Amino acid sequence: MRFRAAAVPGVVEVLADRALDARGAFLRSWCATRFAEAGIDFAPTQASLSENTHRHTLRGMHWQAAPAAEQKLVRCVRGAVFDVALDLRPGGGLRHEAVVLSAEAGNALFIPQGCAHGFLTLTDDAVVEYLIDAPYTPALARGARWDDPAFAIPWPAAPAVIGDRDRDWPLHG
Numbered sequence: 683m684r685f686r687a688a689a690v691p692g693v694v695e696v697l698a699d700r701a702l703d704a705r706g707a708f709l710r711s712w713c714a715t716r717f718a719e720a721g722i723d724f725a726p727t728q729a730s731l732s733e734n735t736h737r738h739t740l741r742g743m744h745w746q747a748a749p750a751a752e753q754k755l756v757r758c759v760r761g762a763v764f765d766v767a768l769d770l771r772p773g774g775g776l777r778h779e780a781v782v783l784s785a786e787a788g789n790a791l792f793i794p795q796g797c798a799h800g801f802l803t804l805t806d807d808a809v810v811e812y813l814i815d816a817p818y819t820p821a822l823a824r825g826a827r828w829d830d831p832a833f834a835i836p837w838p839a840a841p842a843v844i845g846d847r848d849r850d851w852p853l854h855g
């Protein structure tokens with residue numbers, strides 16, 4: 683397990699070290715000790731799976747407001763996704779970090795509080811796993827438009843599948 687600090691403060695790509703043998707591979711997907719050593723204060727309390735049937739399905743951009751603001755570790759366990767953390771913190775400049783997460787690479791993205799998160803699937807049947815440190819609180823769910831020009835996120839394709847809520851979030855500001 684290795685860590686790559688992104689340009690957006692607090693956003694970290696977690697890189698896998700796979701142990702390969704004749705049976706397949708083994709990799710550590712989460713480690714309290716290694717995260718603490720890397721200076722990441724994260725104690726997940728929930729794990730969730732997001733199953734996506736079609737390539738170019740878009741979910742995002744989402745966050746939860748205080749007091750249910752969350753941190754999450756996002757991993758693609760089947761297929762691949764274009765994953766985005768967007769800095770909505772004061773002074774954050776609406777900068778983003780975009781990373782292709784794939785089951786093949788075994789990488790993951792850590793999203794701190796104050797950042798919105800979203801992804802576009804790059805394959806059919808992509809499955810995304812989250813580790814999250816705050817309870818799901820629908821009343822505090824917030825969102826922003828994936829294609830807001832103020833964010834200038836370089837999505838690799840337009841969404842073929844998107845929920846009504848995500849299509850209709852207001853533009854920022």
Ligand SMILES: Cc1cn([C@H]2C[C@H](O)[C@@H](COP(=O)(O)OP(=O)(O)O[C@H]3O[C@@H](C)C(=O)[C@@H](O)[C@H]3O)O2)c(=O)[nH]c1=O
Pocket residue numbers: 730732741742743744745754799800801812818845
């Ligand atoms: C997020 C979530 C949803 N649900 C339920 C509510 C609803 O019936 C169904 C689908 O919920 P949503 O439409 O909110 O799912 P989705 O749009 O996939 O929401 C997720 O999007 C990505 C981008 C994130 O970053 C996640 O934190 C989360 O916000 O699942 C839970 O029970 N627990 C949860 O933690």
